[in-house]
Amino acid sequence: MTKPGIKMQAGDSGYEALISGDWTLPFAAGLEQQISVARKYSPDTTGKLNLSDLKSLDTTGGLLLLRLLGGVTPDGLAEKLIGTSSNHLLLLRTICEALQQESHPRRPKSQGIDKMFDRTGRWAVDTWTQVRVLLHFVGVVIVTTVRNLLQPWRMRWTSLVYHIEHVGLDAVPIVSLLSFLVGGVIAFLGATILRDFGAQIYTVELVGYAFFREFGVLLPAILLAGRSGSAFTAQIGSMKSNEELDALKTLGMDPICVLVMPRVVALLIMLPMLSFGSMMMGLIGGGVVSALILDISPGMFAARIYEYTSINHFWVGICKAPVFAFMIAIVGCLEGFKVTGSAESVGRHTTSSVVQSIFLVLVADSMFAVFFEQLGI
Template sequence: MLVKVETSPGRTPSAIEVTSRPDGTHVAVSGELGLRDLSEVEARLSALTGPVTFDLSGARRIDTSIAWAVVDSCQRLERSGARAGVTGAQGAVARLLDTVRQGMPPPATPLAGPRGPRAWLTQLGEAVAGSGAAFVEFTGVLGLFVARLAQTFLRPREFRLTALVHHCQAVGLQAVPIVALLSFLIGVVLAFQGAAQLRQFGAEVFVVELIAISILRELGILLTAIIVAGRTASAFTAAIGSMKMREEIDAMRTLGIDPGHALIVPRVLALVLMLPILGLIANVAGLFGGALMSWTQLGISPAMFMSRLAEGTEVAHVFVGLVKAPVFAVLIGVIGCRAGLAVGSTAESLGRMTSSAVVAAIFAVILADALFSIFFEQIGV
């Protein structure tokens, strides 16, 4: 196969002749080749496979770019296990090839990492160090939120009411259907499973207390916080991370707009305001689902269910559940904002931080709920 390379007037006609032979591919270069021919030469050489011999006996002159293309092709073929060599180079062409070959960087050899217990300890240490750094960043964003919130109380004119209302709608109103539906189903499941177990002891009537205490004290607000963590932490990270990728946050600072006031305070404050309301809705939906299942499976009428609920359930259970809501809201909001501010300049970084924000927010909510349970048990509430 003969590939002609176009040359400008006054230049010696040049060509690259690729011939398939029994011992491999023979590439003959003739004439004068330079930088303007590099794209065509590189395209032809990149398609070569198997044993290749480059014959440069007919090349009158080549520049550094063509010499690099030939040497790079030889190294690429050798790395793949094929034989490659250059023959016929003379004079200035041979000296240029030697110079380029000596200047080519050596192939990078991956360092062998530790194996066995040492590798496990290394990974554990890196994970602990990364968790410590993430906790420090979380503390910094939390401090920034508290400081900017205090400044808002001192200078109310800087408060962004429109942004707060928008985020209240996004994190609160739009989450009502999914929170109510899942809480209703949790109440149904609790009533069904509780009745199946209590029926063995003839204590089906106590299913009301089981549903009420489980939902009001733990499951209602915990389920709501997990749902909000999945919805809102990812949304916060994606929104702030996209702004950082497009350098909008730097532009805000240039215009004298504080990102803490504009981005962090409205989002976290909206969660603090709306999560207790969503928790109340979840409690009502869960109790309704439990009452409906108790009526159909155990014959406990709605009136009897309400009577047992009022007699056997203390109001303290409601406050124990709702007092967790602001803490959960701050954790979710700050983790989402921190992950958004940590996004780099690539889309891969945005996806990685979004997923890590959801995982971290759910983990923080469950951990905080466990600590609350221990604390309330110790004080006897």
């Protein structure tokens, strides 16, 4: 590879530029500077290019040569060039023709206060649209679910079992471990605070209340939002961007029925079950810690739970599970349907699905807390 160069000299009419070396992409940065210097030296467009020393030329080099020449039409190209080979002329002509087509202007960057109003307005309208879309989707899913329950043979059983396994069974180890640990932590908390009052025996009630009413449901719900909600979004989203959803429709199958129903039903079945498991593991965790640091024997722990913790607490907790399950599944699937084309969009909606479902679960949980408080349960 030889370094390219430009040498300006006076010709018969205006300047003549002697072009030498390789005018190729690797040299483009240097050439660009040389050209701006040369153009300053001779700003008129009456000059000619002498290409007899030009070694090799690619499209980048061609573009630079045309830039050096200034405005030129494909037909007027030949007379501006001296000593050019037919291949180089053909290439320059092709580039010149390509440049003739109107080039797209760079988008001006608007800034300032109007942009801020613009963004705020868009955000407001967008949020309202999202809420309406969510409500519409909930409606469609409920209608489809009811129709499916009336015609159970139309339910996709294979798909349902598959999702039950992935959503529920596969989540058992992580949910159990986490609940066990949190149960232990709550027992520690109780031990530390209640010991000052000589009431450490109430640690048992603390763990029981906490797990039956709140943590037994919240822990698996948050885990499933991260684990399964995101998976739903990514699965449906990549199908959407691959036009598989459109393909389903053209084959006379309803994506809601084929894809959303099994996922919603699987979560509706599995979240209450996981919640029950989580409650049990939380109690075991609390029991272990109590036995180790509070000298409350496991038998005593079990007896106290049995006698002093009302079954109502269990019902309060477990009745929230289907509600959370529905929210997680709906948000996960809906975000999948919102995906457009790109891989980036799949990522964005997956994130949004997890954030939204955890947010909704926690908001709903606090509303439940107020509700049950008012009922006095």
